[in-house]
Amino acid sequence: xxKKHNLGTGNEYLLIQGNNSxxxxxxxxxxxxxxIETSDNEYCQGLSPDDLIVVSAPxxxxxxPALMLLELVRTYRCPLLVLPKGHPGSKRLRYxxxxxxxxRLSCLIERGTHPEQDVLCAxxxxxxxxxxxxxxxxxxxxxxxxxxxxxxxxxxxxxxPYT
Amino acid sequence: xxxxxxPMDVEFTERIKGKDYRCRDCGERFKGIGxxxxxxxxxxxxxxxx
Numbered sequence: 001x002x003k004k005h006n007l008g009t010g011n012e013y014l015l016i017q018g019n020n021s022x023x024x025x026x027x028x029x030x031x032x033x034x035x036i037e038t039s040d041n042e043y044c045q046g047l048s049p050d051d052l053i054v055v056s057a058p059x060x061x062x063x064x065p066a067l068m069l070l071e072l073v074r075t076y077r078c079p080l081l082v083l084p085k086g087h088p089g090s091k092r093l094r095y096x097x098x099x100x101x102x103x104r105l106s107c108l109i110e111r112g113t114h115p116e117q118d119v120l121c122a123x124x125x126x127x128x129x130x131x132x133x134x135x136x137x138x139x140x141x142x143x144x145x146x147x148x149x150x151x152x153x154x155x156x157x158x159x160x161p162y163t
Numbered sequence: 164x165x166x167x168x169x170p171m172d173v174e175f176t177e178r179i180k181g182k183d184y185r186c187r188d189c190g191e192r193f194k195g196i197g198x199x200x201x202x203x204x205x206x207x208x209x210x211x212x213x
Binding site for chain 1: 179181184193194195196197198199200201202203206208
């Protein structure tokens with residue numbers, strides 16, 4: 001089973017609300033490169049405009065920090081920092097992010113320690129959910145696609161992006 | 164629940180693998196992943212495998 005939701009490439013975000021957590025999805029919107037920094041290497045991932053940038057809040061919380069994190073990566077090109085396995089800081093991460101054309105949610109990974117961009121830590125209520133970028137939207141596939149979903153339209157103040 | 168703070172973690176058989184690229188516009192060398200390599204320095208897609 002799958003369900004498609006429309007999502008524009010502008011200042012639109014798709015919010016998938018669970019009982020205890022949420023996911024916030026934005027489109028890359030343009031061709032861009034995000035850098036993934038591990039303890040011993042740097043990987044650079046090219047994104048197409050329709051690709052997804054997904055923030056997961058496994059413990060729930062406010063949506064605004066998720067918006068900010070998404071924009072830090074999408075607009076300000078902040079690199080993604082990957083912690084080594086077993087790092088004590090993993091448990092401090094309340095918002096985690098992945099980007100790509102297909103992202104599956106898992107609760108069996110240690111938060112913030114996986115450089116793979118096709119998997120993202122989430123609360124157990126989203127386990128098995130797969131998000132796939134399609135033209136003009138996102139397709140949700142999984143055991144339950146009937147999560148409350150809403151579109152958020154928000155524009156940050158027009159500070160110039162870093163060059 | 165998520166495994167934060169706990170010992171559980173899945174090791175993927177396919178770890179992240181990058182290819183070495185060189186930007187034809189600015190000369191930057193980088194390890195790229197994904198379907199569309201883009202230079203991290205100048206954002207150009209005019210790149211070649213190095």
